[in-house]
Amino acid sequence: QWMMLDWKPKRPDMLADPFGLGRIVQDGLVFRQNFSIRSYEIGADRTASVETMMNHLQETALNHVKHAGLLADGFGSTPEMCKRNLIWVVTKMQVVVDRYPTWGDVVQVDTWVAASGKNGMRRDWLVRDSNTGEILTRASSLWVMMNKATRRLSKIPDEVRDEIAGYFVDSPPIVDDDSRKLPKLDDTTADYVHSGLTPRWSDLDVNQHVNNVKYVGWILESAPLPILETHELASMTLEYRRECMRDSVLQSLTSVMDEGDADVAKSSIVQCQHLLRLEGGGEIVKGRTKWRPKYPDRIGSLGQFPAESA
Amino acid sequence: QWMMLDWKPKRPDMLADPFGLGRIVQDGLVFRQNFSIRSYEIGADRTASVETMMNHLQETALNHVKHAGLLADGFGSTPEMCKRNLIWVVTKMQVVVDRYPTWGDVVQVDTWVAASGKNGMRRDWLVRDSNTGEILTRASSLWVMMNKATRRLSKIPDEVRDEIAGYFVDSPPIVDDDSRKLPKLDDTTADYVHSGLTPRWSDLDVNQHVNNVKYVGWILESAPLPILETHELASMTLEYRRECMRDSVLQSLTSVMDEGDADVAKSSIVQCQHLLRLEGGGEIVKGRTKWRPKYPDRIGSLGQFPAESA
Numbered sequence: 001q002w003m004m005l006d007w008k009p010k011r012p013d014m015l016a017d018p019f020g021l022g023r024i025v026q027d028g029l030v031f032r033q034n035f036s037i038r039s040y041e042i043g044a045d046r047t048a049s050v051e052t053m054m055n056h057l058q059e060t061a062l063n064h065v066k067h068a069g070l071l072a073d074g075f076g077s078t079p080e081m082c083k084r085n086l087i088w089v090v091t092k093m094q095v096v097v098d099r100y101p102t103w104g105d106v107v108q109v110d111t112w113v114a115a116s117g118k119n120g121m122r123r124d125w126l127v128r129d130s131n132t133g134e135i136l137t138r139a140s141s142l143w144v145m146m147n148k149a150t151r152r153l154s155k156i157p158d159e160v161r162d163e164i165a166g167y168f169v170d171s172p173p174i175v176d177d178d179s180r181k182l183p184k185l186d187d188t189t190a191d192y193v194h195s196g197l198t199p200r201w202s203d204l205d206v207n208q209h210v211n212n213v214k215y216v217g218w219i220l221e222s223a224p225l226p227i228l229e230t231h232e233l234a235s236m237t238l239e240y241r242r243e244c245m246r247d248s249v250l251q252s253l254t255s256v257m258d259e260g261d262a263d264v265a266k267s268s269i270v271q272c273q274h275l276l277r278l279e280g281g282g283e284i285v286k287g288r289t290k291w292r293p294k295y296p297d298r299i300g301s302l303g304q305f306p307a308e309s310a
Numbered sequence: 311q312w313m314m315l316d317w318k319p320k321r322p323d324m325l326a327d328p329f330g331l332g333r334i335v336q337d338g339l340v341f342r343q344n345f346s347i348r349s350y351e352i353g354a355d356r357t358a359s360v361e362t363m364m365n366h367l368q369e370t371a372l373n374h375v376k377h378a379g380l381l382a383d384g385f386g387s388t389p390e391m392c393k394r395n396l397i398w399v400v401t402k403m404q405v406v407v408d409r410y411p412t413w414g415d416v417v418q419v420d421t422w423v424a425a426s427g428k429n430g431m432r433r434d435w436l437v438r439d440s441n442t443g444e445i446l447t448r449a450s451s452l453w454v455m456m457n458k459a460t461r462r463l464s465k466i467p468d469e470v471r472d473e474i475a476g477y478f479v480d481s482p483p484i485v486d487d488d489s490r491k492l493p494k495l496d497d498t499t500a501d502y503v504h505s506g507l508t509p510r511w512s513d514l515d516v517n518q519h520v521n522n523v524k525y526v527g528w529i530l531e532s533a534p535l536p537i538l539e540t541h542e543l544a545s546m547t548l549e550y551r552r553e554c555m556r557d558s559v560l561q562s563l564t565s566v567m568d569e570g571d572a573d574v575a576k577s578s579i580v581q582c583q584h585l586l587r588l589e590g591g592g593e594i595v596k597g598r599t600k601w602r603p604k605y606p607d608r609i610g611s612l613g614q615f616p617a618e619s620a
Contacts, residue, residue: 021346021414036331039372039385040365040523044514051512055350062349104331201538202361202527204354213350217512228511 022063029112029169031064034130036106045294047100050220050233053137054095054213057125060111070163075205080159085148088121089240090212092142094175096235099129099136106130112169119155120144121164124174140175178237182286185275190253194222195279197250210244215285219274222252223289227270231291234269238287249279268293332373339479340422341374344440347415355604357410360530360543363447364405364523367435370421380473385515390469395458398431399550400522402452404485406545409439409446416440422479429465430454431474434484450485488547492596495585500563504532505589507560520554525595529584532562533599537580541601544579548597559589578603 022033033056041052065071065078072082081087101107108130116122120142127137145154187193197218205211215238220228244250257271274287332343343366351362375381375388382389386398411417418440426432430452437447455464497503507528515521525548530538554560567581584597 038365038369040368040521043512049512055348058350059348200527200531201535202353202359202530211350217510220512221510225511 022060022067024064024067025110029167030110031060031067031112032108032110033060033063034106034108035059037101037103039103042103045100045232047102047232048105049100050095050097050236051213051216053097053100053127054093054139054216056107056109056127057111057139058211058213060109060125061123064111064113068167078160078163080157080163081145084154084157084160086145086154086157086160087148088143089146089243090141090143091120091240093139093212093238093240094141094178094236095137095139096175097137097233099134100232101129101136107136112171113164113167114169114171114173115165116142119153121156121168122173124171126174138174140173140177178288180288182237182239182273182288185253185255185273185286187253190222190255190275192222192224192254192256194218194252197221197252199244199246199248204246210246210248212240215240215244215276218250218252219254219276219285219287219289222254222274223272224254224256227256227272227291230293231268231270232294233289234292235290236287237289238285240285241283244278244284248284250276250284251279252276332370332377334374334377335420339477340420341370341377342418342420343370343373345369345417345419347411347413347417349413352413355410355542357412357542358415359410360405360407360546361523361526363407363410363437364403364449364526366417366419366437367421367449368521368523370419370435371433374421374423378477388470388473390467390473391455394464394467394470396455396464396467396470397458398453399456399553400451400453401430401550403449403522403548403550404451404488404546405447405449406485407447407543409444410542411439411446417446422481423474423477424479424481424483425475426452429463431466431478432483434481436484448484450483450487488598490598492547492549492583492598495563495565495583495596497563500532500565500585502532502534502564502566504528504562507531507562509554509556509558514556520556520558522550525550525554525586528560528562529564529586529595529597529599532564532584533582534564534566537566537582537601540603541578541580542604543599544602545600546597547599548595550595551593554588554594558594560586560594561589562586 022031024030025032035056037048037052041048043049062071062076065076070078072079076088077086108128110126112124114122114124123141123143125137125139126135128135145156145160146152147154199210199214203210203214216236253275255273257273270291272289272291274285274289275283276285277283332341334340335342345366347358347362351358353359372381372386375386380388382392387396391397418438420436422434424432424434433451433453435447435449436445438445455466455470456462457464509520509524513520513524526546529548563585565583567583580601582599582601584595584599585593586595587593
């Protein structure tokens with residue numbers, strides 16, 4: 001993993017980016033941006049939520065395109081894509097979180113792109129603690145092009161390939177592809193169903209669509225509270241099937257998978273499967289999550305935190 | 311307004327704060343922090359939401375206490391407050407937004423505190439465009455102390471006053487106090503009622519309470535869509551009455567006030583009243599909002615934005 005090799009303590013580095021807007025490093029192939037974790041980005045565990053982490057990934061992806069001079073519409077399309085009415089849509093996202101940062105931590109997010117088959121693009125991210133260089137999160141995503149008018153997938157036109165191929169990195173995915181098929185989940189197989197989810201006005205992006213990070217919140221919405229209280233999300237695979245509109249009404253389904261293996265049960269790793277679907281029936285997102293026990297020595301003392309207000 | 315006088319272009323200034331964690335300025339009385347607006351902090355209008363703005367206010371308030379060396383519990387209480395089991399609770403918040411920033415803008419947030427009566431504290435904020443110095447937002451809030459165990463309000467103990475009084479600024483509120491009584495709002499007088507609101511796991515802070523910024527989202531939840539689509543929030547007064555717990559079920563009520571005055575009607579300013587209450591009946595937050603038409607020349611063209619995905 002060659003991009004692991006270049007980490008250095010970052011103070012002098014950051015002075016080159018005083019506004020925290022990021023910059024291109026490594027011969028123009030990697031975009032790097034620092035984020036300080038803010039008080040409102042942490043949750044009941046005092047750590048950043050996975051949605052916060054994913055927001056930082058989204059921000060670096062857009063800033064990467066912007067810094068490369070290829071941002072034509074403000075939301076990731078290149079000039080040649082805009083001419084053809086093409087947009088990027090994410091089809092798959094895998095995230096592995098080793099440790100969640102907390103308030104005041106500064107994280108350094110690196111991102112780069114690679115080819116994926118003939119007509120796809122892969123975008124990877126590596127998130128480090130900017131003080132220690134410790135790897136916090138790795139993520140890998142797959143994208144294809146869609147015609148905005150017809151909503152049909154498109155090949156990558158040669159003119160678009162000419163714009164972007166120079167940025168492609170020749171490296172394997174930073175997260176191994178989890179190609180296990182997601183089993184079918186429905187009312188009979190789900191352990192938990194949360195119905196009647198609707199986008200809030202504030203969930204909509206500039207195109208009146210729901211941003212794909214919001215889906216994660218809805219998926220976790222049907223995860224059982226005992227798991228949320230005692231475990232933290234260790235990894236997640238999401239497959240995006242279709243888009244959600246602002247008047248969509250959604251159901252979030254979760255099934256907790258049988259451990260089987262005694263060792264797994266002992267270490268209290270929990271695995272879940274998820275489906276976010278329209279109440280009408282269409283699948284929006286399918287997913288799989290893996291959870292590990294959080295700070296095992298502190299469970300049960302949560303109520304003693306002397307915190308409040310603000 | 312003396313704190314208006316010291317604005318200067320900020321590039322050299324920001325180099326003194328490369329991590330964007332803020333610092334004390336103006337003889338130690340004002341805390342200043344810059345925020346670059348991120349893609350995920352903007353909404354359907356391409357501008358930062360009022361919740362984003364309020365998150366930035368919260369963050370600077372906490373960092374102010376931290377930089378003053380008075381942060382004992384991570385959430386705003388001083389060492390002497392912690393000894394006595396005292397916490398700050400907000401009772402009133404007034405926000406005036408002249409212009410909302412957009413993605414990539416850098417805002418400069420100044421905050422300071424002042425006495426409020428014998429046993430309260432006022433905290434004010436002034437938000438500027440860091441490039442131009444243009445004032446974007448002003449906000450003023452009132453805080454009192456509460457005993458965490460008994461949930462009763464407390465006087466400010468002398469030892470706590472000794473800790474904080476040296477930071478009090480002698481200046482009038484940056485937003486004139488709106489002391490108009492909020493009329494009673496109930497099922498018969500409300501025009502819009504949104505029931506069954508429950509905190510998501512991700513809405514909880516470290517004390518398993520709902521952060522006061524989240525209330526704003528719920529209040530706006532019952533504002534009618536035609537207003538949200540055509541108007542932007544110009545100002546807001548919130549009175550916080552009691553806290554919301556993680557198993558609370560809430561109702562958000564809104565009434566659109568009669569304009570009466572012909573001039574006001576002509577300029578299409580809309581005023582609303584709001585109540586967030588427990589379904590059981592207890593009042594959580596009462597509020598008043600004022601809305602102005604947004605980009606009048608662009609209404610109707612929203613669907614043409616060439617944006618998507620990300």
